[in-house]
Amino acid sequence: QKEVEQNSGPLSVPEGAIASLNCTYSDRVSQSFFWYRQYSGKSPELIMSIYSNGDKEDGRFTAQLNKASQYVSLLIRDSQPSDSATYLCAVNIKATDKLIFGTGTRLQVFP
């Protein structure tokens, strides 16, 4: 089992819809979780950090964390074509004290 797993996609949603991106992780004691957005050919950009169970909202973005089930998700409301990018999930793996990145989910928002 990979330490951090994401569906590679592409996930295609129409403009204005909610995009739901999921990530599972293997380390039960992980405490820090991050979502990055990466446009093609560019570097990753941090969009959300979450540390506690539950939801955290920032504008059109909501991160959801469920430590018991070992998953973290990102919801993008009112999706825009400019949201089309690869979204990377990153999890702090306590055992190695390293940040492990998933391979990313490619999101396509069509007009």
Next chain:
Amino acid sequence: DGGITQSPKYLFRKEGQNVTLSCEQNLNHDAMYWYRQDPGQGLRLIYYSQIVNDFQKGDIAEGYSVSREKKESFPLTVTSAQKNPTAFYLCASNPRGTNQPQHFGDGTRLSIL
């Protein structure tokens, strides 16, 4: 403006040549990291440094070397021993501790001539 500066943006390496990628930050961050990204792949950790004059190997350190003589700078050398160096190289930094998010430079794209 505070940030992380990587240079050059594009780099070409000849066979048997060592090349050095620059990474400078003015965020006053203690920790700095180097990652490699291949097409369709996640980020893989090459080396990291939590403090000046100290650094540790990541998951794919073979064929690479680093130094951390100044807090602001963490250059990466891709040696001739790295047989498949073509990739997108990303430098990141954060205040010490992996519970803090890492922030990335714009990256260097390395190709073989």
